Amino acid sequence: MERAAQQAVPLGQMEVFQALQRLHMTIFSQSVSPCGKFLAAGNNYGQIAIFSLSAALSSEAKEESKKPMVTFQAHDGPVYSMVSTDRHLLSAGDGEVKAWLWAEILKKGCKELWRRQPPYRTSLEVPEINALLLVLKENLLILAGGDCQLHAMDLETGTFMWALRGHTDYIHCLALRERSPEVLSGGEDGAVRLWDLRTAKEVQTIEVYKHEECSRPHNGRWIGCLATDSDWMVCGGGPALTLWHLRSSTPTTVFPMRAPQKHVTFYQDLILSAGQGRCVNQWQLSGELKAQVPGSSPGLLSLSLNQQPAAPECKVLTAAGNSCRVDVFTNLGYRAFSLSF
Amino acid sequence: MSSESSKKRKPKVIRSDGAPAEGKRTRSDTEQEGKYYSEEAEVDLRDPGRDYELYKYTCQELQRLMAEIQDLKSRGGKDAAVEIEDRRIQSCVHFMTLKKLNRLAHIRLKKGRDQTHEAKQKVDAYHLQLQNLLYEVMHLQKEITKCLEFKSKHEEIDLVSLEEFYKEAPPDISKAEVTMGDPHQQTLARLDWELEQRKRLAEKYRECLSNKEKILKEIEVKKEYLSSLQPRLNSIMQASLPVQEYLFMPFDQAHKQYETARHLPPPLYVLFVQATAYGQACDDESDSDAEEEQTTKRRRPTLGVQLDDKRKEMLKRHPLSVLLDLKCKDDSVLHLTFYYLMNLNIMTVKARVTTATELITPISAGDLLSPDSVLSCLYPGDHGKKTPNPANQYQFDKVGILTLRDYVLDLGHPYLWVQKLGGLHFPKEQPQHTVITDHSLSASHMETTMKLLKTRVQSRLALHKQFASLEHGIVPVTSDCHYLFPAKVVSRLVKWVTIAHEDYTELHFTKDIVEAGLAGDTNLYYMALVERGTAKLQAAVVLNPGYSSIPPIFQLCLNWKGEKTNNNDDNIRAMESEVNVCYKELCGPRPGHQLLTNQLQRLCVLLDVYLETESHDDSVEGPKEFPQEKMCLRLFRGPSRIKPFKYNHPQGFFSHR
Numbered sequence: 001m002e003r004a005a006q007q008a009v010p011l012g013q014m015e016v017f018q019a020l021q022r023l024h025m026t027i028f029s030q031s032v033s034p035c036g037k038f039l040a041a042g043n044n045y046g047q048i049a050i051f052s053l054s055a056a057l058s059s060e061a062k063e064e065s066k067k068p069m070v071t072f073q074a075h076d077g078p079v080y081s082m083v084s085t086d087r088h089l090l091s092a093g094d095g096e097v098k099a100w101l102w103a104e105i106l107k108k109g110c111k112e113l114w115r116r117q118p119p120y121r122t123s124l125e126v127p128e129i130n131a132l133l134l135v136l137k138e139n140l141l142i143l144a145g146g147d148c149q150l151h152a153m154d155l156e157t158g159t160f161m162w163a164l165r166g167h168t169d170y171i172h173c174l175a176l177r178e179r180s181p182e183v184l185s186g187g188e189d190g191a192v193r194l195w196d197l198r199t200a201k202e203v204q205t206i207e208v209y210k211h212e213e214c215s216r217p218h219n220g221r222w223i224g225c226l227a228t229d230s231d232w233m234v235c236g237g238g239p240a241l242t243l244w245h246l247r248s249s250t251p252t253t254v255f256p257m258r259a260p261q262k263h264v265t266f267y268q269d270l271i272l273s274a275g276q277g278r279c280v281n282q283w284q285l286s287g288e289l290k291a292q293v294p295g296s297s298p299g300l301l302s303l304s305l306n307q308q309p310a311a312p313e314c315k316v317l318t319a320a321g322n323s324c325r326v327d328v329f330t331n332l333g334y335r336a337f338s339l340s341f
Numbered sequence: 342m343s344s345e346s347s348k349k350r351k352p353k354v355i356r357s358d359g360a361p362a363e364g365k366r367t368r369s370d371t372e373q374e375g376k377y378y379s380e381e382a383e384v385d386l387r388d389p390g391r392d393y394e395l396y397k398y399t400c401q402e403l404q405r406l407m408a409e410i411q412d413l414k415s416r417g418g419k420d421a422a423v424e425i426e427d428r429r430i431q432s433c434v435h436f437m438t439l440k441k442l443n444r445l446a447h448i449r450l451k452k453g454r455d456q457t458h459e460a461k462q463k464v465d466a467y468h469l470q471l472q473n474l475l476y477e478v479m480h481l482q483k484e485i486t487k488c489l490e491f492k493s494k495h496e497e498i499d500l501v502s503l504e505e506f507y508k509e510a511p512p513d514i515s516k517a518e519v520t521m522g523d524p525h526q527q528t529l530a531r532l533d534w535e536l537e538q539r540k541r542l543a544e545k546y547r548e549c550l551s552n553k554e555k556i557l558k559e560i561e562v563k564k565e566y567l568s569s570l571q572p573r574l575n576s577i578m579q580a581s582l583p584v585q586e587y588l589f590m591p592f593d594q595a596h597k598q599y600e601t602a603r604h605l606p607p608p609l610y611v612l613f614v615q616a617t618a619y620g621q622a623c624d625d626e627s628d629s630d631a632e633e634e635q636t637t638k639r640r641r642p643t644l645g646v647q648l649d650d651k652r653k654e655m656l657k658r659h660p661l662s663v664l665l666d667l668k669c670k671d672d673s674v675l676h677l678t679f680y681y682l683m684n685l686n687i688m689t690v691k692a693r694v695t696t697a698t699e700l701i702t703p704i705s706a707g708d709l710l711s712p713d714s715v716l717s718c719l720y721p722g723d724h725g726k727k728t729p730n731p732a733n734q735y736q737f738d739k740v741g742i743l744t745l746r747d748y749v750l751d752l753g754h755p756y757l758w759v760q761k762l763g764g765l766h767f768p769k770e771q772p773q774h775t776v777i778t779d780h781s782l783s784a785s786h787m788e789t790t791m792k793l794l795k796t797r798v799q800s801r802l803a804l805h806k807q808f809a810s811l812e813h814g815i816v817p818v819t820s821d822c823h824y825l826f827p828a829k830v831v832s833r834l835v836k837w838v839t840i841a842h843e844d845y846t847e848l849h850f851t852k853d854i855v856e857a858g859l860a861g862d863t864n865l866y867y868m869a870l871v872e873r874g875t876a877k878l879q880a881a882v883v884l885n886p887g888y889s890s891i892p893p894i895f896q897l898c899l900n901w902k903g904e905k906t907n908n909n910d911d912n913i914r915a916m917e918s919e920v921n922v923c924y925k926e927l928c929g930p931r932p933g934h935q936l937l938t939n940q941l942q943r944l945c946v947l948l949d950v951y952l953e954t955e956s957h958d959d960s961v962e963g964p965k966e967f968p969q970e971k972m973c974l975r976l977f978r979g980p981s982r983i984k985p986f987k988y989n990h991p992q993g994f995f996s997h998r
Contacts, residue, residue, distance in 0.1 A: 011721055011722070011858070011859070011885075011891075012721040012887075012891075013887070013890050013891050015721075016859065016885065016891050016892070016894075017892075019857050019858070019859055020859075020892075020894065020921045020922055021922055022857075023853055023854070023857055023921075024914065024917060024918040024921060024922050026911075026914075026981065028979075028980060028981075077998070078979065080979055080980060124974065125974050125975070125996060128978060128979055130979065130980055146975070146978060170975075170977070170978070172980060188977060188982075220956055222977075222982065224980065262980060276909065298907070298908040298909070299908075299909075299911065301980055301981065322907075322911065322914060
């Protein structure tokens, strides 16, 4: 190749295939290690890559520091969701949840500690698990996904205790309301349902698409993302991103964002959201857009805030989505650099 | 003088008085001498010592007299004057003596000086004579040495030695009796003999020359005779050819080839030998010939004639080339002509594909089999536009050639595998002056290269055929690939054209491929258009020369209810992934020539699924444009809400990956 802009390596079959894989990679989930120094990212090929945040953020960071320390094939299908406990990394995708030891994960040939599959009703197609939620007080792991149910698994014994039914279409996202404790779930059917963990019953339903202020029929009615702050909830997806007051089930603020949002979270006094479109959006609670910081992927699917107390120097926001790159924001104003598969 | 004058006078007057005259004369002389008070003579007589004593005495007397006078003068008196007068007279006499003594002293001095002077003159004269004589002596000595050193010409002639001389020379020349004793005569005799011998030898030389002339004439005659024989022999050989063929011994043809091959430059020779060996070993039908090249040059009158000539000189090809014909299974032949550029020490190749039946080239397939690009990138990155010999850069700088790319159409492509087949190896680090041709290098690459060449030709021919069909809007799916697709495919391919490289890079939905370095200028680019109803799907295709081991890459842009590309629609991204990343399922039976057409068919299927599974917008009135006919388990899955693009055979439903 004689063009200076492109790489000079002659591309054989292997290199072309790898390049194509990277171009079509989607990173669905991220999770920060308990020590705060490592970031795990899961992609659509079922691979999990562990990046060293401390190495990439240090002053002697080179290009290799932005590559994963280790990449391994975790699942057969895409890794849609990951959470971390204080010792384990739990990943879920094609119907199974697997656990990995953070202490062992950096070694080559790491095997999962255990794997569990919730009891599914259908056997024709294995439903995916879109969301994992840790309820530490009850030592529970809640899984939700393609079979429209929320399954609760006891972390000690690994048994599935109960399943909550109510959604009519598959579930996208989960959120935990600490105080009660209640779990919120948002799904493809356009409803946000609240479930009480102790009684295992649905206590509230909010059908977002029925509210005129936020519904956008041309996008669909699916709820792609949920976040809750006990009294308040913000959700988005097909309908517009809206802040709700939970007790009264009324939408208080509609955020003027046209693109469907796929991930939302509360951070300090801001709301951060990301979705279709390159940018991480920062909203004031009043509904004003405080900032829009562009990332490197054409669409974002997950945001992760590293707030582990053990590693204050690695306190960053990472965003990943429709590319092989994880953008790292050291301060919310701009993208510092990108880690890449 | 006076005596002379008196002599003259006296004889005139008194001749008879000769004697008395003489006597007078002598007397007058002596009288004269006696009269003449000669103080010179007196000087000789007196003794200088005594004169000195006299001087001292006189001075004393004077002093005494002066003192007495002084006394008398001081005393006074009458007698004094007389005594003073007396003493005065005495003093005067003393003064006279002193004067005389002074004169005598002067005369003595003068005499002494004269004598010294005379003596000195004499000494000088002798001295001069001595000098003259010495000078003459030296001169004579020089002359003598010159004479002694004189070499006469005769000494430069190498004369035969004395013994030989006496042996060979006839007695009337050698004259032994005379010459033995007299070296001068001897030398003369020897010179004589030398002359004699030389005359004889000159005579012999002339004779030999005339002989030679005669013999040459004879040779001419014989040559003519032989050359008249040659055509007769040829005709005999021709007559024997049918016999050779009948007996399956193409001895003549192979022999001729080997003869010509001997004149090949080393790299071409290596190639020839290795290719012949491979051909025989595989029982393959690959013929190799060494051919004479017809050089017909047209001289273009240009301004920079000098530089142009230098460039032509630098890029000159060896007149012999090796022609290799590779026959493939379907009777198509790849003709490869290998050339050797002498000054640059590299080999180039020109390729041509001929098929058993005449090919009608579809418009989009123009570049597939073109000689310029059919062999491009046989090995990854081997585009054949740059010279592989790093030393050539310095040569190019001298004549102002920027790159070999401008000349490849004329000279052939200098691919790296061509150099390897010719045994030329150019290490990347240092340019070497002499690159030796290596048979083992050629042998190790021969088989792989031949296989790659055959695969290349066959895949290109397959594409050629497929393109003819694609241009008519039919995606030719072979029967053994039918299982990959559902029975009913509604979307149709309506357009298939080539686009230029620059046009591809300028499309707004191909930026990712360009940035990833997958869209270089050695690839071929096409645009396909798939339509169904109001939906139009544009697909920009990058065809790598290494097809089908390297898959074509598709980038999609859907125009239906807005423009959707992989930037703003996750499903378009998923469709691209189905075609680009999951291509291995679409390769079909080996050797995988069906990949492109299968990918296109899959694209049509994907468009069908996309359009049919689009969720109905409740706010808009009217039925869906595309009713769902595909069997799908679920319409959406995962956080990205991807449609079910994976086709399951033989059940015939669509699911997610």
